[in-house]
Amino acid sequence: MSRTGILAAFALSLGVAAPAIAQEKLKVGFIYVGPVGDFGWSYQHDEGRKAIEKAFPGRVETTFIENVPEADSERSIEQLARTGHKLIFTTSFGYMEPTLKVAKKYPNVMFEHATGFKRDKNVATYSAKFHEGRFIIGKIAGKMTKTNTLGYVGAMPIPEVIAGINAFYLGAKSVNPNVKIKIAWANAWFDPGKEGDAAKALLDQGADIITQHTDSPAPLQQASARGKLAFGQASDMTRFAPNHIMTSIIDDWAPYYVERTRAVLEGKWQSQDVFDGLAKGKVKMGPYVNMPEDVKTLAEETEAGLKSGKIDAFMCPVVTQDGKTVECKGGDRLTDEQVVSMNFYVQGVEGTIPK
Amino acid sequence: MEMLPFILATVFTAATPLLIAALGEHVTERAGVLNLGVEGMMIVGAATGFAAAVLTDSSVFGIFAGALAGMALSAVFALMVLVFATNQVATGLALTIMGLGLAGLIGQGFVGQPRAAIPPVSIPLLSEIPVLGKAIFTGDFVFFLSLVLIGFVAWGLNRTRFGLLLRAVGESHGSAHALGLPVKRIRLVAILFGGLLAGLAGAYLSLIYTRFWSPGMSAGRGWIALALVVFAGGHVWRLVLGAYLFGGITVAQLHAQAGAIGLPSQFLSALPYLMTIAALLFLSISGRKGAGAAGSLGQPFVPER
Known part of the structure; x- marks a missing residue:
């Protein structure tokens, strides 16, 4: 094709x-x-x-x-x-x-x-809601890191990616208060060479777990080459680093695409906004591997909690990098609207968002 | 300081494909031929190299197969510009577009297959020098090959009779022809050499730099190689400097980001390109035009009968 x-x-x-x-x-x-x-x-x-x-x-x-x-x-x-x-x-x-x-x-x-x-x-x-998956892998990373430094390869500084970084960090911090996150922007969605170089830079700076918000398996592969743990992104990337991948955040668009095509065929299509995640199966998690049983259990519990809606990546209070508390518009958590337009780092994330 | 060897190793892997492709194009351009198809030859080298490596289960064989594939594509270019005297710019662009499509086709069955790394080579004794020894003298064999190629190209162009003839043909193909030099045959060799190295650079991408095949993975590196040749202005040493500078800045900016230095990452990402433009401006302003491109660069050669 x-x-x-x-x-x-x-x-x-x-x-x-x-x-x-x-x-x-x-x-x-x-x-x-x-x-x-x-x-x-x-x-x-x-x-x-x-x-x-x-x-x-x-x-x-x-x-x-x-x-x-x-x-x-x-x-x-x-x-x-x-x-x-x-x-x-x-x-x-x-x-x-x-x-x-x-x-x-x-x-x-x-x-x-x-x-x-x-x-x-x-x-x-x-x-x-990719950030749901990122919250889970954040918890895993927080538990698994030995240097307390996590590396994050970002693509573009857009709300979706920022929210992912925050969710990942909040997840990690919830299980490991000493954890730090280092971010390198590839400024490209797809450039395997550069994505890999970004991962190497993060590893050189002391990160021992790599996660990525870019499209190729290069960061995962580079982490694996140095014997470090990492996660898959968008699809199940197990084959690229079977011994160092811990899980993948998998996007599953198929049911939505079929549903919307059916709506057009039946003349029922209407403009709308859909934002769902683990609960509806649009975000799925790959198998939890290369981690001890207790971490796996933690990941599974987190996944179940997010699915049922009992917990959320952005439970209030959410505090920004400069110490301001974000208005809690969704009761006990931020609203979807606040998540999709997120333009701040949460407290504890170092560096500034490239403008 | 303990990070330095790792950083250097990253710089070398980032710069090596650029350096190899640029060395090839440098030779081609010295002979007066402008081949804008570097990106195309590179990506075909990447696809073919990866496919061959999977089929034979030998990454080393894949590297050489990729190089040969780049050369095969450059033969098509040679046929067009030397035999049919087509416009070199248009033919080169066509070669890039064709290469990108062809590579997708060749690599079709190989998308998403991972490959193991080629074990690194260490030069005995030298690699035991503290701090930098390990970074410089331990690497993949293509990195060392690229060092040999630098010497080979510099020596070949400047110290051999063939190099002299090649440069003469590039400077003025009319005069060279009048002197009885086989202009087309010399250019054919230069074009094929350029293709060989572009293919090698491509295979380096898919088998060493990132060990998987994906369409479009060259991500514009062929064009950077072309820019490096301009940056070099006819000097191999400047080409080497340019390639490592480019690789160095690319990696340094990622480190600056990871170290949370407060510079916008988009600016840092653009920095290598800005440096290239600055170097071009500097070369142009300093007025050393004679040291730039070969005299008959890009002109089709049609001998009078």
């Missing part, structure tokens, strides 16, 4: 429109920020695309364009809209403004933007 994707990307980048084939099938388009072979973020979205094809045989046709840079995504999105796609999933935060812009021009096309917070009549948003 990646062949078609690459060819499509080239056809589009050269401004060549694919010949429109007249047919009844619903055309569903996808824009990916990395290659489907990243074995992380884009790979999981593509699994969702395949699930649509499987769920509606003969009734839908799907297309994807991979490796679409966020800053230059408008023409790729518009290309899909122009070639008869009626439902378009744009699967990275940076596609937010381009998606809205194209959506204005094509009021009859339905758009679904992942991880964003701006909607329109024909633009829905959806995201997953």
